[in-house]
Amino acid sequence: MMKSHCNILIIDDEQVIIDSISKIASLEELSVDSSLLGKDAFKKISEKDFDLIICDIMLPEMDGFQIINELAKRNIETPVIMTTGYSTIENAVKSLYLGAIDFIPKPFTIDEMISLIHRGMRYSKLLAAKKKNVESVLLVPCPAKYYRLGYSCWMNKELDGSVLIGATDFFIKTVEPVRQIELLNHGEILTQASPCAKFRTDDELAHPLYSVLSGNIIERNEKVIEQPELLEKDPYFDGWLYRIIPTEFDYEMKILIPCSSDRS
Numbered sequence: 001m002m003k004s005h006c007n008i009l010i011i012d013d014e015q016v017i018i019d020s021i022s023k024i025a026s027l028e029e030l031s032v033d034s035s036l037l038g039k040d041a042f043k044k045i046s047e048k049d050f051d052l053i054i055c056d057i058m059l060p061e062m063d064g065f066q067i068i069n070e071l072a073k074r075n076i077e078t079p080v081i082m083t084t085g086y087s088t089i090e091n092a093v094k095s096l097y098l099g100a101i102d103f104i105p106k107p108f109t110i111d112e113m114i115s116l117i118h119r120g121m122r123y124s125k126l127l128a129a130k131k132k133n134v135e136s137v138l139l140v141p142c143p144a145k146y147y148r149l150g151y152s153c154w155m156n157k158e159l160d161g162s163v164l165i166g167a168t169d170f171f172i173k174t175v176e177p178v179r180q181i182e183l184l185n186h187g188e189i190l191t192q193a194s195p196c197a198k199f200r201t202d203d204e205l206a207h208p209l210y211s212v213l214s215g216n217i218i219e220r221n222e223k224v225i226e227q228p229e230l231l232e233k234d235p236y237f238d239g240w241l242y243r244i245i246p247t248e249f250d251y252e253m254k255i256l257i258p259c260s261s262d263r264s
Helices: 015-027 038-047 064-073 089-098 110-131 169-175 222-226 229-233 249-253 259-263
Strands: 004-011 032-035 048-056 080-084 102-105 147-149 153-157 163-167 178-183 195-201 206-210 215-220 242-246
Touching: 004 015, 004 038, 015 032, 015 110, 032 038, 038 048, 038 064, 048 064, 048 110, 064 080, 064 089, 080 089, 089 102, 089 147, 102 110, 110 169, 110 206, 163 195, 169 206, 178 222, 178 229, 222 229
Parallel strands: 004 032, 004 048, 048 080, 080 102
Antiparallel strands: 147 153, 153 163, 163 242, 178 195, 195 206, 215 242
16 A cells, blocks of 8 residues: 655654644745654554654653664664754664764744754665765765764864864755854864854755764864855865864764765
8 A cells, every 4th residue: 555645754742842843844845743751653654655853852652762763773864853852862873873863852833843853854765866976966974084973063183183073965955055253263163963163055044064073163164164165065175164173082083974885
């Protein structure tokens, strides 16, 4: 039996959150279904094809992390965005490590949720095009020696011990065209899985990039601020964002994904 299609599945035990996200999605003319429990969500997933799942972490019976693991076991590749009222760095890191494509703390603003949904839907379309080998969609993988956090931010350790950080081509394609890039200043501190940059697009949305590592900023790429198009032309070399001195390198490297695995 052929499955019906729906844009977004919301999994949250708070009806007020479901209603809020549903209203925001309706502004974008997207169809929505919802579940208060993880087990009920899998029944809906068996009946419908979803483009995107927005899932709370703290759920009764089956939490958001267990839902991500169960999706992986069932080979369901629908992109997942995690939400939580318990906003900690640990929750963000674990979400991205387990395979969520994004993370947003509660409470969120309408603009934050709209930009999140835009990235999630664009990610879903890119993933579908990649599977079908659509020639017009060219996704440039990170160089094999790089590492990444989730799908969005990469790092490369230099010979002098400093680390370059930037945005992946996949992430850039979920937000392009980028009109303006906002970076932190020299001397400021990055924290892993916390926003380190903001990309503003022609549709007036702002998209945060989560840092791959913690560390002290010793240089930022002024050229990419002046020429945002460098991000799209050369994301892994001329389009780098920061040079940092990492502060928790050995510990934080344990949860990063080697880009060499993208070629297997």
